[in-house]
Structures are given as structure tokens and as C-alpha cells.
Amino acid sequence: MTPWVQRLLLANVVVFVLTWVNPGLRTDFAFIPALVLYRPWTIVTYAFLHANGMHILFNMLMLFFFGPRLEERLGSRTFIWFYILCGIGGAILSFAFSPNAAVVGASGAIFGVVIGFARYWPREDIYIWGILPIQARMLAFLMVASSLFAGFAGTQDGIAHFAHLGGLATGWLFLRRWESRRHRRVVRQPTLTRIQAEIVDADTLRRWEAIPRERLHEINREELESLLRKARKAGARALSHEERAFLDRMANTP
Known part of the structure; x- marks a missing residue:
């Protein structure tokens, strides 16, 4: 397992245990748009909080399966900045469309990781529940489509769909800029x-x-x-x- 994926998995599990022991921590570190000027750190810390066991299990499984290969592709330092910025992008878009909704969860960052994986390995087969094959690009498309539909339909399911979309968009834009900068450095070589x-x-x-x-x-x-x-x-x-x-x-x- 790659260094930052391992650290992120550990950090999320530790924080989940701490909030289970002391639920008040979730209030202190969740992203609440109305309080963000007084608690600016929550635009990052919210991504390490999870509502329940299924929430953290889903996100950490996605990070475990998609994260290591993307970290190897980008390099550890670029990967951790990518992950954090995807989380921040998720918070910003959620704030823009749902200013009154408190947000917790790594889903924005995780959706960014998935879109990054699909960008570099679009035809890679992903096995849902270990048996149903689907190409990475199709999985990413379904994630985007479902989040767009649920977000704009106003689905009351307690899921921050715009945070997912914010992470996806941030991840895509980050990788485009990163690739462009790397290409310019190569072109300038004598x-x-x-x-x-x-x-x-x-x-x-x-x-x-x-x-x-x-x-x-x-x-x-x-x-x-x-x-x-x-x-x-x-x-x-x-x-x-x-x-x-x-x-x-x-x-x-x-």
C-alpha cells in the first residue's frame, strides 16, 4: 500500500473511533457553512468525519482500491494535495448549492480519486461486489450522473451530492492543470x-x-x-x- 493512502486510512479510522467515543467532536470539526468564517479549519477536517459505519466503510474501500495506483501515478506529495483539494472543492460546491446543510465525510475527496483513476485507466474493469464487471470510465459516468440527478432533484436522502460533484470537478481540473504544467516543462527542454x-x-x-x-x-x-x-x-x-x-x-x- 502506498504511503499516503495508508496514512489517510489510518487517520479516518482513528477519527471515527474518537467521534464514536466523544460525539461532540463531530460538531466541532464538521463543515457548517454558516460557521465557516469562525471555524475555517472545518473546510478540511470535515472530510475525516463520517456519519456511521457504512459511510466510512464505503469511502475507505474506495480509497483502498483506487488510491494506491493513483498515488503511484502522481507521486505521494502531489497525491495528498490532490486529495485535500478535492475535499475542499466538495465543501465549496456544497456551500454554493446547499448553504444550510452541515457536511461530513470523505466522499468529495474519494470521488476525486475515482475520477482520477478513470482518467488514467478508463477501460480498467472494476468488479462491483467482486462479481459485476464495469469499466472505470462507466463507473465514473454513473457516479457523476447519479450525483447530478439527486442533487438537482433535491433528493432528501441525507447525502451531500454537491460535495461529491465538487470533488469530481476539482479532481478533473487539478489533473488537467498538472498534466499541462508537466508538458510545458518537457517542451522547454533543449x-x-x-x-x-x-x-x-x-x-x-x-x-x-x-x-x-x-x-x-x-x-x-x-x-x-x-x-x-x-x-x-x-x-x-x-x-x-x-x-x-x-x-x-x-x-x-x-
Whole structure:
């Protein structure tokens, strides 16, 4: 399991136990729009609170299944900022559309994680309840559609649907900007001569070949081997920017 996913799982469970022992903590750290100017920290802390056992179980399962691979793709520091900002985005949109509703739960951040997973692995099969296969992109679409319908229909189910949508939108915008900035950095690099490029290709491929397979998730190992086969056949420069970034991230992860 990746570092920040592990820490987030632990933090959410610890906070859930603390609020179970002392329910008053939920009031102190929940996001209540009318009080946000007096308690600004709640725009972050609300995402570590959960209403009941099923609420935290669902969110933590989603984080457990989708989070590690996305953290490996983005890098740990970028991932934790992504997660926190998705949570903040969820609070802001919930405030905009439901200013009188108190909000708790990591769902905004979790929905951001799911949209990130679907962005990079759209055709990955996800098994609902372990038996029903659905592609990641379709799962993300259904989550967006259901939240839009329930939110604008005014469904009184006690679920912060606009917080979900805020997390989804923030996650999508964050990743678009992150990818754009990374692309600009690559474009600005000076052009190499053919011989220099071949040397860099060979050195880069050796570094990628040295990535320890045993520490990777099975799915990431398969993706690693697929990209290495492509690089061996056509050279490292044949890989896309995102494919190279993935391999570099795997090589730089301690």
C-alpha cells in the first residue's frame, strides 16, 4: 500500500473511533457553512468525519482500491494535495448549492480519486461486489450522473451530492492543470543531438529495467512490463509523456 493512502486510512479510522467515543467532536470539526468564517479549519477536517459505519466503510474501500495506483501515478506529495483539494472543492460546491446543510465525510475527496483513476485507466474493469464487471470510465459516468440527478432533484436522502460533484470537478481540473504544467516543462527542454538522445534513451531504459517488480501492485507490474516492451522495441522516446512519467515515478519511488 502506498504511503499516503495508508496514512489517510489510518487517520479516518482513528477519527471515527474518537467521534464514536466523544460525539461532540463531530460538531466541532464538521463543515457548517454558516460557521465557516469562525471555524475555517472545518473546510478540511470535515472530510475525516463520517456519519456511521457504512459511510466510512464505503469511502475507505474506495480509497483502498483506487488510491494506491493513483498515488503511484502522481507521486505521494502531489497525491495528498490532490486529495485535500478535492475535499475542499466538495465543501465549496456544497456551500454554493446547499448553504444550510452541515457536511461530513470523505466522499468529495474519494470521488476525486475515482475520477482520477478513470482518467488514467478508463477501460480498467472494476468488479462491483467482486462479481459485476464495469469499466472505470462507466463507473465514473454513473457516479457523476447519479450525483447530478439527486442533487438537482433535491433528493432528501441525507447525502451531500454537491460535495461529491465538487470533488469530481476539482479532481478533473487539478489533473488537467498538472498534466499541462508537466508538458510545458518537457517542451522547454533543449533538443538533443541524435547520438546524445540515443545515450539518454539507453540510460533511461536501464533505469526503468532496474525497477523492483516485487514492490508493485500486480496491475502496475503488468503496465510496467507492457511499457518496457514498447520501449525496448522502439526506444524510450517512442513512449508518450504520460507513459514516461509513469515509469519515472516507479523508478523514483523509494
